[in-house]
Amino acid sequence: MADTIEDRPLLRVLIVDDHPLFRSGLRAALDSAADIGVVGEAGDAEALDVLVDDTRPDVVVMDAGLPGISGTEAVRRLCSSHPGLPVLMLTMAQDDASLLAALRAGARGYLVKGSGRDAVLNAVRTVATGGAVFGPEIADRIAAQLAGSRRTEPGPPFPELTRRETEVLELVARGYDNRRIARExxxxxxxxxxxxxxIFAKLHVAHRAEAVSQARDAGLGAPPPAQARRSPDPA
Known part of the structure; x- marks a missing residue:
């Protein structure tokens, strides 16, 4: 049977968010539109490629702060495995590091979770047709970033962390265990x-892999140039 409602094309949407109540409310909002239908849900991105193949969505609406594989990393993987599939990110994170990481990963839109129903519906329709969408406050920050990028040095990726915590997170992102970090x-x-x-408490993560994912999304974890030319340390 054709995906239509009253002879109108139906935009197929896949929701990926780890909060069941939020997913339920978002599904209700999307399904209330005559031209949009939710074809699947997931609480994490572990089997996202398989779910995309099974549901064939036109748009993926995803949270950036997923457990395990972060939303940003999931976007990067989707852009590789399903090129052209637009991803709209709905998130509580409003810091510039999260925003820029999502854009670099290939997200087509970025809205905070407090956005109204009409804003979300319009965003889904826009990214489905090849456009890009950012909420007003997001657009202002992008403009400020572009205007100031040639005049100012970028700030730290996680300003809530102390200098020592940032040093530790850098080494965690390189894959070092606690004993090796202590030596370094x-x-x-x-x-x-x-x-x-x-660090886990400030980044709101429960596992080391989540901290590593967030850190690498923000650009941490690259080996120093001298190390990059040598074979990896087997330790």
């Missing part, structure tokens, strides 16, 4: 563990 920074194992715990 000449710290005790306990001090490293305490720093890692504070």
């Amino acid at each position: 920074l000449v710290l005790s194992d306990k001090t490293v563990r305490n720093n890692v715990s504070r």
